[in-house]
Amino acid sequence: MSTFSKVISKMTEIGARQKAEAAEYFTHVDGVGPVPRDIYKYVKSNPYGDLPRYSAHIVIQHLLVFITFILLAATGLPIYFSDVFWASYFVSLFGGIDVARLIHRIAAFVMMFAAAYHIVTIAAGTVRKIRRHEFDYKRTQLPRLKDLFDIIHDIKYFLGREPYRPKMEKFMYKQKAHYLAIIWGNFVLIAAGSALLFPDIMARLFPETLGRILPLGGIDADSYSAFFQDLARLMHADEAVMALILLAFWHWTNVHLVPGRFPIQWTFLTGKITREHQIEEHFLEYLHNLREIPEEREYLKNLLKELKIDGSKTLSTGDQNASFSQPVGAGPVEKT
Amino acid sequence: MSRILKKIRISIFAALLVAGITILLLSASPTEAADEYNCLMCHKHRSTGRIDENGKRWNYNVDEFLYNHSVHRSIECRDCHTYITKVPHDPVTQKVDCANQCHIKPPFAQEKFSHEKIIGIYNQSAHGIGAEDSDELKNAKPYCKYCHSNPMYTRMSETAVPYRETLQRCFNCHPERGVVQAYRHITHRLRKKTSRASQEIVQLCATCHQDVELMKKLNVSERAITAVESYNRSIHGKLVQLGSQKAANCISCHASNALHDIYKKDDPRATIYKDNILNTCRQCHEKTNNWFIKIAVHPSEEHGRNPIIYLVSIFFRVVLYGAVFSMVGLMLFETFGRWTDGIKFLLRGGTSWRGQSRRRSKKEK
Numbered sequence: 001m002s003t004f005s006k007v008i009s010k011m012t013e014i015g016a017r018q019k020a021e022a023a024e025y026f027t028h029v030d031g032v033g034p035v036p037r038d039i040y041k042y043v044k045s046n047p048y049g050d051l052p053r054y055s056a057h058i059v060i061q062h063l064l065v066f067i068t069f070i071l072l073a074a075t076g077l078p079i080y081f082s083d084v085f086w087a088s089y090f091v092s093l094f095g096g097i098d099v100a101r102l103i104h105r106i107a108a109f110v111m112m113f114a115a116a117y118h119i120v121t122i123a124a125g126t127v128r129k130i131r132r133h134e135f136d137y138k139r140t141q142l143p144r145l146k147d148l149f150d151i152i153h154d155i156k157y158f159l160g161r162e163p164y165r166p167k168m169e170k171f172m173y174k175q176k177a178h179y180l181a182i183i184w185g186n187f188v189l190i191a192a193g194s195a196l197l198f199p200d201i202m203a204r205l206f207p208e209t210l211g212r213i214l215p216l217g218g219i220d221a222d223s224y225s226a227f228f229q230d231l232a233r234l235m236h237a238d239e240a241v242m243a244l245i246l247l248a249f250w251h252w253t254n255v256h257l258v259p260g261r262f263p264i265q266w267t268f269l270t271g272k273i274t275r276e277h278q279i280e281e282h283f284l285e286y287l288h289n290l291r292e293i294p295e296e297r298e299y300l301k302n303l304l305k306e307l308k309i310d311g312s313k314t315l316s317t318g319d320q321n322a323s324f325s326q327p328v329g330a331g332p333v334e335k336t
Numbered sequence: 337m338s339r340i341l342k343k344i345r346i347s348i349f350a351a352l353l354v355a356g357i358t359i360l361l362l363s364a365s366p367t368e369a370a371d372e373y374n375c376l377m378c379h380k381h382r383s384t385g386r387i388d389e390n391g392k393r394w395n396y397n398v399d400e401f402l403y404n405h406s407v408h409r410s411i412e413c414r415d416c417h418t419y420i421t422k423v424p425h426d427p428v429t430q431k432v433d434c435a436n437q438c439h440i441k442p443p444f445a446q447e448k449f450s451h452e453k454i455i456g457i458y459n460q461s462a463h464g465i466g467a468e469d470s471d472e473l474k475n476a477k478p479y480c481k482y483c484h485s486n487p488m489y490t491r492m493s494e495t496a497v498p499y500r501e502t503l504q505r506c507f508n509c510h511p512e513r514g515v516v517q518a519y520r521h522i523t524h525r526l527r528k529k530t531s532r533a534s535q536e537i538v539q540l541c542a543t544c545h546q547d548v549e550l551m552k553k554l555n556v557s558e559r560a561i562t563a564v565e566s567y568n569r570s571i572h573g574k575l576v577q578l579g580s581q582k583a584a585n586c587i588s589c590h591a592s593n594a595l596h597d598i599y600k601k602d603d604p605r606a607t608i609y610k611d612n613i614l615n616t617c618r619q620c621h622e623k624t625n626n627w628f629i630k631i632a633v634h635p636s637e638e639h640g641r642n643p644i645i646y647l648v649s650i651f652f653r654v655v656l657y658g659a660v661f662s663m664v665g666l667m668l669f670e671t672f673g674r675w676t677d678g679i680k681f682l683l684r685g686g687t688s689w690r691g692q693s694r695r696r697s698k699k700e701k
Contacts, residue, residue: 041678044686082574097578155666158673160695181659196571203627225627230635230645233571238652242659250663258671260688262681276687 025164026311027283029290032301034311037164039300040279042307042315049272051289051296053170057121059271064114066268068107073244075104080237108193115186139170139285143180147173170285178251181243188239195232202228373423375413376400406486415439434480442510453509455480458596462603473554476544483540504593534576534585538567541586559634566634582620589616589633 026034054062075094078087079101094100129135138144151173153166171179195202203225255265260277267273279286290297307315378384379398387393403409414420415438419430435455437448458464458480465474532540544550546564559566567573567586575583590598592607599606607616617624678691 041687041689045683045688046686047683078578079571079574082577083568088578091578097575097580098582101575154670158669160673160676177663199631200621200623200625200628203631204625207627223630225630226632227642227645229631230642231648233635234645234649235652238649238656242652242656245656245660246663249660250667253664254667258667259675259679259681260683274683276683276689 025314027167027287028311029287029297029300031297032290033304034309035287035290035300035304036309036315037167037283038315039303040276043275043279043300043303045274045276047274048266049270050275051273051278051286051293052271053267053273053278054271055121055125056271057117059269061114061118061121062268064117065111068111068114069243069247071107072104072111073240075100075107076240077244080241105197108190111186112190115190139288141171141176141179143176147176165280165283167283168281168285170282170288172281174254181246185239185243188235189243192232192236192239195229196236199229202232372412373414375423378424403486408486410440411438432481445511449509451480451509454594454596457508457594460605461596461598462600463596463598476550476554478544501593505595508594534581534583535579537585537587538564538573538576559636562636563634566636569635570633572633584620588619 025037027037028034074090078090079097081087091097091100094103126135126140150166150168153162154173156162157165206228207224255261255268256263260280265277273282275286278289290300309315376398379396380400382397384397385393385395408416416432416434416436417428418433418436419428434451437450437452440449441447442449463477465477469477542564545560548561551561568577572584576585587595590607597605597607599609601608601610603609604611606612613629614624614626617629621628676694678689678693680688680690682688684690
C-alpha cells in the first residue's frame with residue numbers, strides 16, 4: 001500500500017515538473033507558435049551573421065580600439081619589461097624607443113577618441129530610443145540581478161543539472177562584465193597615462209586641488225605629487241598588463257577558439273550575429289528579433305512546421321524526459 | 337670618321353681622368369700620427385714588451401692605425417710622457433699627468449693647451465681627493481684614465497648637433513672668442529652634453545656605484561648604494577636601457593656643462609642641491625614647478641614607499657589573478673558543458689550542433 005502511494009506521489013511530482021518544464025521550454029510567439037528553447041540546434045546559420053547586433057559605429061569603434069590596443073601594448077610592454085632581453089629588439093621594430101613612445105602617444109589619443117565616439121553614439125542612440133518609446137533598459141549593458149542568477153543557472157547547465165541554458169538578453173553576464181571592465185580600464189589608463197605624460201601639470205594639479213580636500217592618512221602635502229606619480233606609475237602598468245592578459249587569454253579565446261565560434265566570429269566586421277548564437281545565448285533578444293523582423297518570423301514558422309512542433313514534444317536528447325532520443329530535422333548528425 | 341674617333345678618344349680620356357681622381361680620393365689615408373721622435377720605430381712591433389720581476393707580462397705595442405683615429409692623434413708622445421728624455425729610454429716609473437701643457441695651441445689662443453682647468457674643477461668635486469679622506473676612499477676614487485681612455489673619434493652627422501649646448505662644453509677649456517669660429521668650420525666630435533652614449537655613461541658610473549660591497553666599505557648612504565638600481569627602475573633609466581638618446585642619464589642631472597663638477601647633494605654648488613634642482617629639471621621639462629621637483633627620480637623599491645600604494649598594488653594583483661582565473665576557468669567550463677551537449681568546432685551545413693549529446697538521461701542511471 002505504501003509503495004503504491006509512493007509511486008502515485010512520484011508520478012504526480014514528475015507530472016508537475018513536466019508541466020513546469022514545458023512552460024519553460026516553449027515560448028509562445030504570436031504569428032510563429034511555440035518556440036522550443038533548444039531550437040538553436042536545428043536552425044541554419046550564415047557564418048557571417050543573420051541577425052543585427054552592432055551598428056556600423058560600434059564596428060568602427062571596435063576596429064579603432066583593436067588596432068590601437070595592439071599598438072599600445074607593443075610599444076608599452078618593452079618599457080615595462082625594459083630589463084628583459086627581448087625588450088630592445090621589440091623596440092627596434094618601431095624604429096627606436098623615441099619613435100615607439102611617439103606611436104604610443106598617438107595611439108593613446110586615437111583610443112581616447114574612440115572612447116569619446118562611443119559615449120556619443122550610446123548617448124544619442126539612447127535619446128533616440130527614449131523619444132520613440134523603444135528604450136528598454138533590459139536590452140542595455142546595465143548590470144541586473146538577473147545576470148547573477150544567469151551565471152548560477154549556466155554553471156548548473158554546464159554541470160548537467162539544468163536541461164537548457166538560461167534565457168538571456170542582448171548582453172549576457174560575460175559581456176556586461178567585460179564592458180564594465182573596459183570602462184574601468186579606460187578610466188584608469190587615461191588618468192594614469194596623462195599623469196605620466198604631463199607630470200608637471202599633474203604634480204601641481206593634485207596638491208593644489210585634491211590635496212586640500214582629501215586627507216590621505218599620514219602623508220604631508222609635500223609628498224602629494226610624489227605619491228600620485230607613484231600611484232600613476234603603478235596603476236598604468238598593472239592595469240595595462242591585466243587588460244592584455246584578459247584580452248589574450250579570455251576575449252580572443254571566446255571569439256576564436258570556442259566551439260561554434262571557431263575559427264572566427266565575423267560579428268566584429270559585419271555587425272551581425274549568427275542565428276544559432278543569438279538563440280543560444282541571447283534568447284530574449286531573439287524574441288525581440290522575431291517581433292521586429294518579419295522575414296525571421298517567416299523563417300522560424302516554416303522551420304517549426306518542418307520539424308512538426310506543436311507544443312507537446314521536446315526536441316533534443318538533453319531533456320531527461322525526452323520522448324525520442326534522436327534529434328529531428330535540419331543538420332546532419334555525426335555519430336561520435 | 338676622324339671626328340668620331342676624336343670624340344671617343346676624348347671620352348676615354350675623361351673617363352680615365354675621373355677614375356684616376358676617384359682612386360686618388362679613395363686611397364687617401366688619414367693624417368699620420370705626430371711622431372717626431374720616431375717612438376713607433378720600436379713600439380710599432382707587436383712583440384714590444386717585457387716580463388717583470390713578478391712574472392707579469394706587459395705589452396708596449398702602440399697600434400698606429402688606432403692611435404691615428406684617436407682624439408690625441410696630433411699630440412707628440414713626449415707631450416704626455418714628459419719623463420722620457422732619451423732614446424732608448426729607462427724603465428718607466430712615473431704616470432702620465434693630464435694637467436701637462438701640450439705643444440699644441442688651440443685655435444685663436446696664445447698659450448699651450450692643457451687639461452688643467454677641468455682637472456681643477458674635478459678635484460673640487462665629490463670625486464676629487466680631499467684632505468680628510470681615508471686611505472680606502474683615496475684608493476677607490478677614480479682618476480682621469482679611469483674613465484677616459486684616449487677615445488676614438490666618432491662619425492656623426494652635423495645636423496644632429498645641438499649647437500648651443502655643445503658650444504657650452506667647449507668653453508670649459510677653450511677661450512670663448514676663437515672656438516665659436518673654429519666650431520662652425522671644423523667637424524667636431526661633440527654632439528651632445530656628453531660625447532658618449534647615455535647607455536655608456538650609465539655603465540661607466542655603474543662600474544663603481546653598483547658595486548654594493550665597495551660602496552658599503554666607503555660608508556655611503558642607503559639611497560646612494562641603490563642609486564643605479566633605482567635609476568634603472570625609473571622611466572629615465574628604462575628609456576636609456578632601450579637606447580633612447582633623449583632621456584636623462586647620470587650626467588644630465590648630476591653635473592653641469594663642465595661635466596666633472598659632481599657634488600654631494602648637501603653642497604650648494606651641486607646641480608641637485610635643493611635650490612638648484614628646479615633649473616636642473618628645466619633642461620628637459622620646460623614647465624617645471626615647485627611640486628614637480630618632489631617626484632621621485634630614483635623611485636625606491638616598488639612597494640616600500642607608501643602603505644596606500646602597497647595596498648593598491650595588492651588590490652591590482654588580486655583583481656588580476658581573480659579575473660583571469662575565474663574568467664578563463666568559466667570559459668573552459670562552458671566549453672566543456674557545450675561540448676558535452678554536442679557542439680562542434682566548425683559551423684558546417686548551417687549548424688555547429690551536429691554532434692550527439694553526451695549527457696546521460698536519468699533513466700539510464
